[in-house]
Amino acid sequence: MTMKPETEAELAEMVAGLTEPVWIAGGGTRGVDGPETTLGTSGLSGITLYEPGALTLVAKAGTPVSEIEAALEAEGQQLAFEPMDNRGLLGTSGTPTIGGVVAANISGPRRIQAGACRDFLLGVRYVDGTGQVIKNGGRVMKNVTGYDLVKLMAGSWGTLGILTEVSLKVLPKPEAMSTLAIQVADIETAVQAMSAALGSPYEVSGAAYNPQDSCTYLRVEGFSKSVAYRTDQLKSALSGFGEIIETQDPSNLWQALRDVGPFRGTDGDVWRVSVKPSDAPAIAARLQADQLLFDWGGGLIWVQVPSGTDLRARLGMFDGHATLVRADVQTTEALGRFQPEMAGVQALTKGIRQRFDPRGIFNPGLMG
């Protein structure tokens, strides 16, 4: 059964009247599901405010990402955190919504320079587990009025409340972009090259490594003259790491990296591992993966392994976290989607979840 409220008030009333757990879905493209009853937010749709001169956009949670991107495009602006489209990787259909992006804190390659989805989230409205409508934050860029529940809601995967409206900081779309591809010998060299680039003053906005083609990709964006200058500077600074070529059609390349294109249509499970970048080579070596893709200067590792593999067992103790992104229900249930937390932290997150959703009816079991 799918419940599909058309207004925030209607949603609040539905939640208050719930007698069993529900699964919260935006566009249903992020590859998670659970109880039989689904509560869909696609009925809560539309951009409610867009002020290009204030770099602010407010939209109802069910608004398609494509609608928001089109509105921004018309004003030469964009969502700088570059949310990935999960459909190719997960084989899902449906329409990605802004609420889903926020609930999962989805950020792409530009995360290392511009920040994550949570860094661009200025305000939220949501319905908590008792059916109460709550607001936090607002639509201004600096706001320290009370606790920042905005960040807490980002990446809470619906377990603390159902988002009804989000307010976002947007940024100008860069005038120009260039991408350098460096042929590197191995992953150590790749991570060193990316560290050197990210530690330079040339504002690199993407740093990825694809072991399949042994290429490290570095992106520079901004005004044309500036991009040309910084690209040249980077070329000379990084010449020691391998042969460098300027890539044609870089925007398709970065979209493919963002969406983990190389894993599309493959078999097996997919994991997403966040690490300290310089740890990436040693960690990658213990994964025995079928395929790897590195983003965020090495700090984000996409891992493809045979179905049912307990990747966390291979990882052992490490600084970071591993999330199971693509697997069958049995594997997900056995291993858990999210990295188990240390006891002290777990007590805090459990306590928060219990207070925001005392009946435990939102996406039960998803985050522990």
Add this chain to the structure above:
Amino acid sequence: MDMPTPNPDILRRKAEVLRRLLQVLPEDAVIHDPAETRAYECDALTAYRCPPMLAVLPSSTQQVSDVLRICHEEGVPVVPRGSGTSLAGGALPTADCVILGIARMNEVLETDYDNRFIRVQTGRTNLSVTGAVEEEDFFYAPDPSSQLACAIAGNIAMNSGGAHCLKYGVTTNNLMGVKMVLMDGSVVEIGGAHLDAGGLDLLGVICGSEGQLGVVTEATLRILRKPEGARPVLMGFDDNEVAGQCVSDIIKSGILPVAIEFMDTLCIKACENFAHAGYPDCHALLIVEVEGSEAEIDDQLSKIIEIAKRHNPVELRESQSDEESAKIWLGRKSAFGAMGQMNDYMCLDGTIPVTSLPEVLRRIGELSEEYGLPVGNVFHAGDGNMHPLILFDANKPGDLEKCEAFGADILKLCVDVGGCLTGEHGVGIEKRDLMSHQYAPEDLEAQMAVKDVFDPNWLLNPAKVFPLDVSESRREVRVAAE
């Protein structure tokens, strides 16, 4: 401004609490003589003072843990303190509290340029974090104007901003991980050198929680490579509204300056008299700074100047040298000192949508006449973070109260146009009782529920952030439990 009545039972047990604290801390780390505890009676909101019962200066996470555990067992409230530069009364004590000062914990623990982070003890001052990495041409981006004195602990508690956050964000966007001691003495580690949370983003809610959730003793901070250079342009307009439109047009054009600062007539005059920066005689002054190589700066500034010219500026001065840049910034940076020389002042930091700027400035002007108190405006225009400075005479009976009422009206106005009470200073005690103007009871309840989890007995900095009547039942549970 009310504070809760001190708990007489706690005051009676001072000697016992002191005895227990001396078991875990060296003698010179425990301050109990009323002549010395007075040093902790206020922060930078000096209108309110109250010496604490005791003050402690631990020098390790273990000692912080011991202190909190003892205070937890004894039911004694604890007010954490960084460098005491809060403008909102965030570190104001109550007579029955222990001040926990973090100043002795100021070591750099790890510097990692490959992974672009630094790990420090949080008593370290903001500027000295940059100081620790600038030899390698790196810096820590958030730059509150108190950065010479303010501690990272306080920056995290208040989620501090600064003049350059239009480009680099505020503390929460540059904080990667913390080691934090909870009120019961337990220690948790959240985040680290990797990005984003593996589960709920607790780091996000800890940053800006005004010392009410725990005491952060270590922080992992993002550091960035310094840009090759930076240069400002100064522009004067004879109308606030036109200046506001110019800000909006610059932002829309796709340029992201590192700073856009705005000053109004009163501030321009005060700064000029004080610092002789050569500011023009006009209604509104903008300082716009951009970064990059020389050629990149030229390119961006020419775009900005082209936009400014469309708005008929009365003055347009592009810096041609480091000396001229320093001079352009000189007046702005001495704004608070200049206003302070004219009279006592109260500085607010309500934030508004940039598009409401003209309306809000006009209304502040009207209120200024109604209250009979002058107000100068200097603020971070790019992100709508106002800083109205209300001038008053602290020695004149009734003036402070009048000033506070005026301030409250300005902040309510900020909320009513779609903004918020505070953009970077925090709520503390100063804006505590206005919280109900921005948030409905259920919104405040959701925030307080988070404190219930971290500090069930409401012992950490309990009389801040939430209106006293709203938090009363929670604070009373603690008193009743004793």
